[in-house]
Amino acid sequence: MSFQGASFDVKGCEVRYYGPHQTIPGRITGMVRVTIEEGFMGNVSRYYLDLKVKADVGSVSTPEVRTALLSHAAHQLNRLKARHTDKLPVAAE
Numbered sequence: 001m002s003f004q005g006a007s008f009d010v011k012g013c014e015v016r017y018y019g020p021h022q023t024i025p026g027r028i029t030g031m032v033r034v035t036i037e038e039g040f041m042g043n044v045s046r047y048y049l050d051l052k053v054k055a056d057v058g059s060v061s062t063p064e065v066r067t068a069l070l071s072h073a074a075h076q077l078n079r080l081k082a083r084h085t086d087k088l089p090v091a092a093e
Contacts, residue, residue, distance in 0.1 A: 007039040008081055013073060015066050016050070026058040028065055032073040051076050 018030025034049045053076075055068035 007037075009037045010077060011035040011037050011046070013070060015069055018053075018065060018069055021054070024056075027054060027056050028069065029054045030069050032069060034073065034077060 012035040014033050016031040016033050018028055021027035021029050030053050032051045032053050034051060035046065036049055037044065037046045039045075051073050053069045053072040055065065055072055057065060057068050060068075
């Protein structure tokens, strides 16, 4: 059984909202929506994934906050993709 036809591609990311953490000073929390396109055995699916993100950045400008939140989302996506696309062992014939 071969999984060479499998794909997992990130098509887009956007910061939906963010704000200061309620109890931890200097921490920003938010939500990032990721558009994912997945192909497996000839079927292509496109769906959205909402990721809770956080960043300990203190008092910085808006672009720096957005960059920190998107980098946290990228870290989560890299872990997900690594688990999702690992090659499964194939029994010897």
